[in-house]
Amino acid sequence: MIQKKICLLGGFAVGKTSLVRRFVTGMFSELYQTTIGVTIEKKALLVGDQDVTLMIWDLYGEDDFQKMRESYLRGSSGYILVADGMRRSTLDTAEALHQLAQSTLGPVPFVLIVNKADQLKEWEIDEATLARLRHKGWLVFTGSAKTGEGVPELFMRLTQTLLEAA
Amino acid sequence: MAPSSSPNSLPQNMLEALLQKLGTAVLARVGTGNTFHLIGDPPPWWATTFKTSPESLIDVGSLAPFLQHFLDESESAWRTDPDRVVRSGPWSHRDLTSILHQFEATALTASHRPLLLIERVDERFDQIQTLLQQARDQRLHHIDQVKTHERTQTSLTGSLAIATQERDDVLALLQHLDLAAIVTNQEGRVTFISPRCLAWIERPSTRVIGQPWEQSLPLESADRKHLRQTWDALTPQRGRRPLRLTSTTPRWIEYEIHADPQSSERRIILLHDRTEVQHLRQQLDHQTQFHDLVGRSPAMLQIYQLVRDVARVDSTVLIEGETGTGKELIARAIHYSSPRKDRPFIAANCAGLTDSLLGSQLFGHKRGAFTGAIDDHHGLFESTDGGTLFLDEIGDIPTSVQTSLLRVLQEKEITRLGETRPRKVNVRILAATHHNLNEDVIRGTFRADLLYRIRVARIHLPPLRDRRDDIPLLVQTLLGQVCATTGKAITDLHPDSLHLLMTYSWPGNVRELKSAVEFAVISARTTCLMPSDFPEELRHTQRDHRPPFSLESHHTEPKTLLLRALQQAQGNRTEAAKILGISRATLYRRLLAHRIDVAE
Structure with missing residues (x-):
């Protein structure tokens, strides 16, 4: 059994907890409840012929009230950056957290998901921006914790990358 | 935990009881691994959270993944920095019934023993979470508001851009159509003025926008009054006559006033440059009309030029022509085209008056100069001082008066009847006659020297029958005058009527024509003048083209x-x-x- 710690990083209210809940339990709640501190969820996956247990660290959202503790990142094999498609600023936060993670963990695998694809018309983040990130070598997903769109693929793809990198 | 040696120290059992009361589990490290044992009784939540026996050694790393991580983080502090206190920050963990609780761990060293304190912080956590939730909800609400404002701004900017584009299109269209336009609000103040209009009135838009519309156009008072009347009519209409813009480059404009289709209280004024048309009209009028003279026949055009020529000088002019040809009109035209136009013009008919009466009328008299001269009286020469005296029927004046008149022309002075003292006068003489004065001179009824004096310049007016081409224009003009006087609306002249007028010999010339038109207008029963409306003699007189009586008058x-x-x-x-x-x-x-x- 392979066990991997991954972290979800992003600004507040981008849907980190909702993504984890959708992935782990298959459920979604419209009610926004801010996360304080750390919640760790466990999810077993079969990737290829390998059983993998993901220790998913759902970290509190970064903002003026809560700053990310580098120590939470230690031991992570990879991380998921989460941005809210309807708020352009959350992509900036994700990029800043990416810098922090890289400096803490080194060049570990990561993916970016731009959440809330169910409200695509309201998006402030355009395809050109995402193309720019992909051009930098980022794995970029768009998806929705609300509909589940892109969520399993997101975790699966990161896990595959973790295994490949191991 | 080492027992305290100070007399003020808490006893060991009391300290453990206190920690239990505070809900904190205190674990002391055993050795250097992750094995700990609980000190004292664990807090009540311990048994529902972890499957461990309080009495046995506990592998803390296996209790929760977060604690394993925290042990790793605390290791260096325990090993190298006993004064350091490491706090985990809050983390969530499900109890044995899967209810999520919040905990916080603290690593420290006391009495050389690594200790781990684990607290359940549900209550404190809830308070913090409530505050943070409120703060973040407000932040999200604010972001939504900003976004809404940005969308509104974008929408308004788009609308403004469209409106600006439409305005530019309209302006371009107005320019292309060479239209000048003004839009006013319900208060009559200018809200829009096209560039073409600004160019005409030679003012920047800043001096026009917001101003009352009537102040924005440089007009003479009569034109302004006329425009105001049209404006006050409140119904869309076209101006009845052109207005003259008194800017540096004067311009004739026609105008239309419309209600704004979007708002009946707003008005749109369209201005059209009619300067060229007006100039052409004036030229045409100039050619067809001169003062009160009407006609565009070559003979009349020649006379207009002659009038202009003699008006420039101060010479005496003899105006010849049959009765009714307009000799007095020529005299008036000369006077009002001359530098004397602001001084009196007096016409005197010299026919049928006795010597004394005519002499008195012309030169004045002293009281008692003749029977009935009850007071001093100044004559027409003195009354006309500085102006023009028109002596009609000069061929009919008695010989004695001719002598006095000759003196006036030679000496520029008159002597009242009954006086001896001459008086200086500055009068221009214009004379008229239907006589052939040459023959009068031969007959001895008119002084030759006077004839030469009054005939320095001469104008001969042709009879109407010699300029029949002017008859339609004359009829049109006379019809307009008569209709204005009588209040009747005659719009047409039947072709047979025109034929009648064109073939009649008009011995009384234009005066007779005017009488005939007056008669016809009064007689008319419809808006068209029929031959039957005209005087009977026109219809029954034989259409011969022999010169009438008066034509022979020269001979x-x-x-x-x-x-x-x-x-x-x-x-x-x-x-x-x-x-x-x-x-x-x-x-x-x-x-x-x-x-x-x-x-x-």
């Missing part, structure tokens, strides 16, 4: 003419006057002058 004795006319009219003086083209009063005067019996 025939006046008395003979009078007698012939009376004979032809079978003694009817009204008819005789018509044949001669003169009024009944003039006929009477001439009959008296020639001592012809006037008894019926």
Whole structure:
């Protein structure tokens, strides 16, 4: 059994907890409840012929009230950056957290998901921006914790990358 | 935990009880691994959270993944920095019934023993979470508001851009159509003015926008009043006459006032440049009309030029022509085209007056100069001082008066009857006659030297029959005048009527034509003048083209003419006057002058 710690990083209210809940339990709640501190969820996956247990660290959202503790990142094999498609600023936060993670963990695998694809018309983040990130070598997903769109693929793809990198 | 040696120290059992009361589990490290043992009784939540026996050694790393991580983080502090206290920050962990609780761990060293304190912080956590939730909800709400404002701003900017584009299009269209336009609000203040209009009035838009519309156009007071009346009519309409913009480059404009389709209280004023049309119209008028003279026949155009020429000088002018041809109109035209136009113009008829009466009328008299001269009286020469005296029928003045007149022309002075002291006068003389003065001179009835004095310049007016082409224009003009006077609306002239007028010989010339038109207008029953509306003599007079009586007047004795006319009219003086083209009063005067019996 392979066990991997991954972290979800992003600004507040981008849907980190909702993504984890959708992935782990298959459920979604419209009610926004801010996360304080750390919640760790466990999810077993079969990737290829390998059983993998993901220790998913759902970290509190970064903002003026809560700053990310580098120590939470230690031991992570990879991380998921989460941005809210309807708020352009959350992509900036994700990029800043990416810098922090890289400096803490080194060049570990990561993916970016731009959440809330169910409200695509309201998006402030355009395809050109995402193309720019992909051009930098980022794995970029768009998806929705609300509909589940892109969520399993997101975790699966990161896990595959973790295994490949191991 | 080492027992305290200070007398103020808490006893060991009390300390453990206190920690239990605070809900904190205190674990002491055993050795250097992750094995700990609980000190004292664990807090109540311990048993529902972890499957461990309080009495046995506990592998803390296996209790929760987060604690394993925290042990790793705390290791260096325990090992190298006993003064350091490491706090985990809150983390969530499900109890044995899967209820999520919040915990916080602290690593420290006391009495050289690594300790781990684990607290359940649900209550404190809930308070913090509530505050943070409120703060973040507000932040999200604010972001939504900003986004809404940005969307509104974008929408308004888009609308503004569209409106600006539409405005530019309209402006371009107005420019392309060469239209000048003004839009006013309900208060009559200008809210829009097209660039073309600004160019015309030679003012920047900043001086026009917001101003009352009537102040934005440079107009003369009469035009402004006219425009105001049209404006006050409140119904969309076109101006009845062009207005003159008194800017540096004067411009004639026509205008239309419309209600704004979007708002009936707003008005749109469209201005059209009609300067060129107006100039052409003026040129046309100039060619067809000169002062009160009407006609565009070559003979009349030549006369207009002659009038302009003689108006520039101060010479005496003799105006010749049959009665009714407009000799006095020529005299007036000369006066009002001359530098004397602001001084008096006085016309005097010299026919049928006795020596003394005419002399008195012209030169004035002293009280008692003759019977009936009860007071000093100044004559027409003195009244006309600085202006123009028109002496009509000069061929009829008595010889004695001719002498006095010659003196005036030579010496520029007059002497009142009964006085000896001459008085200086500055009068321009214009004279008129239907006589052939050359023959009068030969007959000895007119002084040759006076003739030469008054005939420095001469204008001969052609009879109407010699300029028939002017008849339609004259009829049109006279019709307009008569309709304005009588209030009747005659719009057409039947072709047969025009034919009648064109073929008649008009012995009384334009005066007779005017009488005929007046008669027809009064008689007319419809808006079209029919031949039957005109005087009977026009319809029944034989259409011969022989010169009428008066045409022969240059060659025939006046008395003979009078007698012939009376004979032809079978003694009817009204008819005789018509044949001669003169009024009944003039006929009477001439009959008296020639001592012809006037008894019926």
